[in-house]
Amino acid sequence: MSPYLIFETASVHAGDPDRLFVLMDHLAPSEETQRKGLKFHPISAETLATPSFEFFDIYRKLEIPRETWGRIIARASHFYDVWLEMADANCIAVFLDNRDRVFGVKLQASMLQNEEVLNLLQAFDLAGTRLIANVSGFEISEIERILDRLADVGFLRTNTTLQIGFQSYPTAIEDCQLNKIAVLRAAFPDIDLGIADHISATDPYALVLPAIACALGCRSVEKHVCLSRAETEYDAMSALEPLEVRQMEQHLHAVVQSFSSEFINRAEEAYLTKSRLLPCCARNKREGSLVGAGDLIFRRQGGFPLAPDQIRDLQGDGQVLARTHGRGDAFFKSSFRTARIAAVIACRMKSSRLENKALLPLGGQPMIERCIENCQRIRRVDAVYLATSTLNQDAVLETATRKMGCGFFQGDPDDVMKRYLDLARDEGIDVIVRATGDNPVISPEIADYLLESHFRTGADFTRAENDAVGTGAHIINVEAMRRVFEGLGGAPMSEYMNWYFENNPDVFSVNVVTLPPHLVRDYRLTMDYQEDYDLFVALFDQLGQAGLPHTLENVFSILDRQPDLAGSNTRMLVKYQSDEDLIQELKLKTRLPKGRVGETVRPEQGL
Numbered sequence: 373m374s375p376y377l378i379f380e381t382a383s384v385h386a387g388d389p390d391r392l393f394v395l396m397d398h399l400a401p402s403e404e405t406q407r408k409g410l411k412f413h414p415i416s417a418e419t420l421a422t423p424s425f426e427f428f429d430i431y432r433k434l435e436i437p438r439e440t441w442g443r444i445i446a447r448a449s450h451f452y453d454v455w456l457e458m459a460d461a462n463c464i465a466v467f468l469d470n471r472d473r474v475f476g477v478k479l480q481a482s483m484l485q486n487e488e489v490l491n492l493l494q495a496f497d498l499a500g501t502r503l504i505a506n507v508s509g510f511e512i513s514e515i516e517r518i519l520d521r522l523a524d525v526g527f528l529r530t531n532t533t534l535q536i537g538f539q540s541y542p543t544a545i546e547d548c549q550l551n552k553i554a555v556l557r558a559a560f561p562d563i564d565l566g567i568a569d570h571i572s573a574t575d576p577y578a579l580v581l582p583a584i585a586c587a588l589g590c591r592s593v594e595k596h597v598c599l600s601r602a603e604t605e606y607d608a609m610s611a612l613e614p615l616e617v618r619q620m621e622q623h624l625h626a627v628v629q630s631f632s633s634e635f636i637n638r639a640e641e642a643y644l645t646k647s648r649l650l651p652c653c654a655r656n657k658r659e660g661s662l663v664g665a666g667d668l669i670f671r672r673q674g675g676f677p678l679a680p681d682q683i684r685d686l687q688g689d690g691q692v693l694a695r696t697h698g699r700g701d702a703f704f705k706s707s708f709r710t711a712r713i714a715a716v717i718a719c720r721m722k723s724s725r726l727e728n729k730a731l732l733p734l735g736g737q738p739m740i741e742r743c744i745e746n747c748q749r750i751r752r753v754d755a756v757y758l759a760t761s762t763l764n765q766d767a768v769l770e771t772a773t774r775k776m777g778c779g780f781f782q783g784d785p786d787d788v789m790k791r792y793l794d795l796a797r798d799e800g801i802d803v804i805v806r807a808t809g810d811n812p813v814i815s816p817e818i819a820d821y822l823l824e825s826h827f828r829t830g831a832d833f834t835r836a837e838n839d840a841v842g843t844g845a846h847i848i849n850v851e852a853m854r855r856v857f858e859g860l861g862g863a864p865m866s867e868y869m870n871w872y873f874e875n876n877p878d879v880f881s882v883n884v885v886t887l888p889p890h891l892v893r894d895y896r897l898t899m900d901y902q903e904d905y906d907l908f909v910a911l912f913d914q915l916g917q918a919g920l921p922h923t924l925e926n927v928f929s930i931l932d933r934q935p936d937l938a939g940s941n942t943r944m945l946v947k948y949q950s951d952e953d954l955i956q957e958l959k960l961k962t963r964l965p966k967g968r969v970g971e972t973v974r975p976e977q978g979l
Contacts, residue, residue, distance in 0.1 A: 376406075409453040414457075464492050476501060476503060543571050566592035570596065582623070653668070656696065656697070715757070723900075748778070758773045762785060807845050832882065840893045840896070859965060875962045
């Protein structure tokens, strides 16, 4: 919105009304321009000062009869919004004589506590009268009290403008105090602000300062005007001549143009589109992969490749690369396709410490069914499979699996990763949520949390850092598993599958996630020993009696209230965390040889 401009005539007429008529003709706006204000001072020496005041005789010289003011105001109202200074009783009388033609009134700072003027005004209905209150010299607390008094007089707050700026004949630049604008905006956000600028008209800054004030938040500008400073006896120092007024208006118009109504305009958008460096592939990325920040280099490119946030959004929707991309290849929407995500439960019947544990009953159902149930609650998976071996002893698991509507797959007895890869090949799986049949209360909430992070960061492998043993899952790209096989020719220790990724951070993008507190406890919730089974039996008995599903929230709720039950199996150790010989063997045998799996990847956090 363009700033509202008020031409201040002040004393330029020197008591000659014809000077005002001529000035109005020279400043008269065209019909196409925004309507402006024109302000007059219809003062009387006797009601403004006493004969002892040094300028009393000048005030008398400046007097114009009330009826003449009526003709001036009538003429001005055809072209301008007429404003009157409320300096004394005579100003108020002229206001009342011409009220239908007066747009608004102004109270100088020196008049805001003039109870004679305020009491005279208070006798009339001012609800529709606009007011400019110049508050130069007043603190914020004083301005609050002034506004309250003006409300008592009858001026509406919504019709009021607070104005800064004072006359020093002329005012020095350092006294313009544009810093006040921000302070007043913060203190009075519901009231318009304005400026009365009185710096020397011969200073080039006089044409620019109003535009700066408007850029800072002023909605109106009051500026002294005259036909010729050389021929003007009074108030000439700050007054602009007609040509200078036009130049000032050009600056104001430029300010308006520089404030676009849109946060991003077309030219800005075109500039960014043309100059932006967009991501392309930093190294070979195969079909089925996810793209992380470490996989990208940025170049200016032709066509319409994807921006980083667009890649992130596509992957956030569960998409992977639809084809292999080489170094320097751009990414387009067609570069991605929807991933097939499956929860795959590794389970066999070979347990020696707790025989046939997969089929041991928990609350009337085999343990493996409890695990399948929770995997089927993972929102983002397309299917759930139980992956076991081709040995006869494991065939018994098919009955429980089919009963639950879960896919059943038999593969390599010892190499779990090969078993997963064969299943993924047959079923077209891109991303696996790795679970084990030892964990009847695996958490679908944690699995979904990890899946979201996995796709958002473009990882190869994702796990939780602080999950309770037996509640979490691993998220693994099938393409990353294939690279393990290419590097090692197999994965004989893939019972500990995470080691193949976490032991090769220079090859794989490993994403370790800190879970929120409500998903975290220091409990052991996997089944490997009799003590584990005893805990689960007690836990599922209580869940059954209460009619509650085996969600993580319900499990934690029971164990939080029963520390003896929660701690009944804590002496059981996790072998891959406590067996130092096993740890050293894993470090050695899961390390991929250099140069066997293509280019390395430095993992980064997200896009």
